[in-house]
Amino acid sequence: MEEVLFSDELRGRIVDLEYGKLTEEEIKRIYFEETGKELTADIELYHASDYGQKLDIGKNGFDGTIIHFFDEDKGVNQVYSIARGSEMKEEENWRPEDWMYNTFGIFVGQNNGQYRDAQRFEQEITQIINKQTEKSDIDLMKIGLGHSLGGNTKQMQQLINQEFDRVYTINAAQPTVYQLAYTDREFRKELEKNFGLNPWNFSDIYTVDPEALVQFTEQYYKDAGNDIYRLVAEEDMMLAVSQNIRGFITVGHGEPIDTMADFAGIGDILGEIPDKDIQAIQTYMAKYASNYNNEGFDGAVAAMTGIDLKLIDKVMENDGFWDHVKDAPQIISEGIPMLQNMSKKIPELLTHLSVIHKNLDPILSAMVKHGYVNQDQKAAILDAVDGIEKDLQDIVEAINKALEPNLTTIGDVIDIINAYKTIKEKWNSITSHLDTIQMSLSDLMKALANSVEGHSIYNLLEALAADKGKAYKGKDLFMTVTSKGQKVKINLSSAVRIYTAGMAIYDEKEEVLGRLKTDYETSYLQDFENRKAKLLEKITDMEVNYSKYQYLLGSFTYDAYQKYVLTGINVHEDIPPLAENFKAAFEHMFHYYEQEIQQGREAMAKIKKTIEDYFKFDEELAGKIEAG
Structure with missing residues (x-):
C-alpha cells in the first residue's frame, strides 16, 4: 500500500x-x-x-x-x-x-x-x-x-x-x-x-x-x-x-x-x-537528574545553585528598611538556610564551570584557526571569563560573610540583605562580561545562527527541491515553468490559497443564498398559502356550520329568535395570487447571485485545472525522459 x-x-x-x-x-x-x-x-x-x-x-x-x-x-x-x-x-x-x-x-x-x-x-x-x-x-x-x-x-x-x-x-x-x-x-x-x-x-x-x-x-x-x-x-x-x-x-x-x-x-x-x-560535566549533571525528574526545571536549578528565586525576588521588592523589619522572621528562617546551601552549591558549580574555562584556550584557538574569532577577540573573551569567575567568587564571599553570627536579629537581616545586594551587583557585572563575550563572538554567533537555520525543516526542503524545479521561500512552494520560451516562477502556494479561500467564500455565499431562499419561501410564499388555506377553511366552516354564526345577525329578544333564524351562508370568495412583479423581484435577485457564484466557481476551477495540468505535464515530461 x-x-x-x-x-x-x-x-x-x-x-x-x-x-x-x-x-x-x-x-x-x-x-x-x-x-x-x-x-x-x-x-x-x-x-x-x-x-x-x-x-x-x-x-x-x-x-x-x-x-x-x-x-x-x-x-x-x-x-x-x-x-x-x-x-x-x-x-x-x-x-x-x-x-x-x-x-x-x-x-x-x-x-x-x-x-x-x-x-x-x-x-x-x-x-x-x-x-x-x-x-x-x-x-x-x-x-x-x-x-x-x-x-x-x-x-x-x-x-x-x-x-x-x-x-x-x-x-x-x-x-x-x-x-x-x-x-x-x-x-x-x-x-x-x-x-x-x-x-x-x-x-x-x-x-x-x-x-x-x-x-x-x-x-x-x-x-x-x-x-x-x-x-x-x-x-x-x-x-x-x-x-x-x-x-x-x-x-x-x-x-x-x-x-x-x-x-x-x-x-x-x-x-x-x-x-x-x-564526561565530567555529564557526571555532574547526572547528580541532579532526580531533582529534575521530581521537581522539573525549578527543582534542577535550585538543586544546582541552592538559589530560591522566589525568596530573593520577594526580599528585593521590599520598599525600605521597615518592610525588611516586618519580614525579618521569614528572611532569617528561610534566607539563612538558602545562603548556607548556596555556599556549598555555587563553589561546586564553579568547579565544573572551570572545566569549561580550562578548555577555553584550545577551543578559542580552534575558533581562531577556523576563522570564527581573531586574536584580539580571543583575549577579550578570556579576560571576560576571568571577570565572571571573580564575580562568582565575590558572591560566595558575600554569602559567607552574611552567614557569620551577628548576635542581633536586625543585624542578621541587614547582612542577608547586603548579601542579596552584592549578588545583584555582581550579576550586573557578569551580564556586562557576557555582553563583551557576545560581541567578541559575533562571527561565531552567525555560524550558530546558520546551524540553527540548518536545523529548520524548510531549510532541508529547500535543498531537496533544488533539482526538481521547485523552491520554498518562507513556507510557500514555488514552481518554475516555461512559457513562450521564458522561465517563469509561480507561487503555487499562493495559487492554492486563492483557490481554497475563493471556494470557501463561494461556499459561504451559496449557504447564505440558500438561507435567503428558504426565508423567502417561508416568510412570503408559504405564509401566503398558509393564510389562504386558513381563510378557505374558515369559509368552509361558515358554510357548513352556519348555525354557529347566528350571533352575526345581532342581538334580539327571545321571541324574535323564532323569526330571525340564520338558514345558511354562501361565501363568494375572490383571493388574488401574489403579484407577479413581487415574485419576479426576488427570483431575479436569486438568479443574479446564482450566476455570480457559478462564475466565481468556474474561475476557481480554472486555477485548479492550471495546477493539475502543470503536474500532468511534469509527469509526462518525466516519463519521456525516463523512456529516452
Whole structure:
C-alpha cells in the first residue's frame, strides 16, 4: 500500500504544521500543492493536548498529533504519529522545558518522560482507531514522524517497542546509549553483563569508553532501526552534537545533505572539547537528574545553585528598611538556610564551570584557526571569563560573610540583605562580561545562527527541491515553468490559497443564498398559502356550520329568535395570487447571485485545472525522459 504522505516534502511540511496550525484543511492544502491532486481520504486528528488530563501526559513538554487517514474503497488505513520538536519556550511558560529535557533526558539519559508520554498517547489512540475500523479488512499501517526532539522520541519508540512500520525523522536529536539504557531494561541488562556495570549505580555507565558503548548499542538495535529513515542537514547543530559528543548512536538509513554551500557547521568547534571534560560535566549533571525528574526545571536549578528565586525576588521588592523589619522572621528562617546551601552549591558549580574555562584556550584557538574569532577577540573573551569567575567568587564571599553570627536579629537581616545586594551587583557585572563575550563572538554567533537555520525543516526542503524545479521561500512552494520560451516562477502556494479561500467564500455565499431562499419561501410564499388555506377553511366552516354564526345577525329578544333564524351562508370568495412583479423581484435577485457564484466557481476551477495540468505535464515530461 502506498503511503499517503509518500515524499520527504509532504512529510516535512506536515510535520512543520505541528508547530502551528495542524488541521484537516491545512493537510489537504499542502497535499494538493505538492501533488496537484485532491486528498479524498477521511482524516481524523488526535491532539495530545486534548488527552493531557486523561492520560497524565505533557508535563515534560511532550506534545504531538496523530493523523488517521481512512478510505475503504482505496484500501487506505494509515496513521501518522507526529511528535513535536524542541521549542525554546513553552506556551505560557518562560522555562525552556524541552531543552532541559534534552540535557537530562538525552545527554545525561536519566529522564524518559517524553518517550513515556508519547507511548501512552500512541497506545490510547491506536485502541480508538482499531475499534473504529474493526469491521474493515484493511490492516493498519503506522508511521512515525518527528523533527528535532520529536525525532528522538519516535526513534526511541521504534528501537524499544518496534511501534511503527516505518519512522521518518528530520534533523532529529539522535538517541544516546544513556537514555536507551535508562529506559530499556533488557538492554540495560546486556550492558551490565558485557561491561561489568554496577546494576545499583546508573552513573557507572559514564565511566565506560563511549566508543565501545556506541558500537555495542548500534549492533544491539541494528534490526530494530532498519525501518528508520533519517533526513538531516550537514550543517544541523544536532548532527554536530551527535558526531562530537559522547554516547550518541546512529541507526537506520540516511546520509547528511549539504544545504549551505558556504557553511560547514559547528562540528569542528565541538570536536575540540576533550571527552574527559564532557564526561565530567555529564557526571555532574547526572547528580541532579532526580531533582529534575521530581521537581522539573525549578527543582534542577535550585538543586544546582541552592538559589530560591522566589525568596530573593520577594526580599528585593521590599520598599525600605521597615518592610525588611516586618519580614525579618521569614528572611532569617528561610534566607539563612538558602545562603548556607548556596555556599556549598555555587563553589561546586564553579568547579565544573572551570572545566569549561580550562578548555577555553584550545577551543578559542580552534575558533581562531577556523576563522570564527581573531586574536584580539580571543583575549577579550578570556579576560571576560576571568571577570565572571571573580564575580562568582565575590558572591560566595558575600554569602559567607552574611552567614557569620551577628548576635542581633536586625543585624542578621541587614547582612542577608547586603548579601542579596552584592549578588545583584555582581550579576550586573557578569551580564556586562557576557555582553563583551557576545560581541567578541559575533562571527561565531552567525555560524550558530546558520546551524540553527540548518536545523529548520524548510531549510532541508529547500535543498531537496533544488533539482526538481521547485523552491520554498518562507513556507510557500514555488514552481518554475516555461512559457513562450521564458522561465517563469509561480507561487503555487499562493495559487492554492486563492483557490481554497475563493471556494470557501463561494461556499459561504451559496449557504447564505440558500438561507435567503428558504426565508423567502417561508416568510412570503408559504405564509401566503398558509393564510389562504386558513381563510378557505374558515369559509368552509361558515358554510357548513352556519348555525354557529347566528350571533352575526345581532342581538334580539327571545321571541324574535323564532323569526330571525340564520338558514345558511354562501361565501363568494375572490383571493388574488401574489403579484407577479413581487415574485419576479426576488427570483431575479436569486438568479443574479446564482450566476455570480457559478462564475466565481468556474474561475476557481480554472486555477485548479492550471495546477493539475502543470503536474500532468511534469509527469509526462518525466516519463519521456525516463523512456529516452
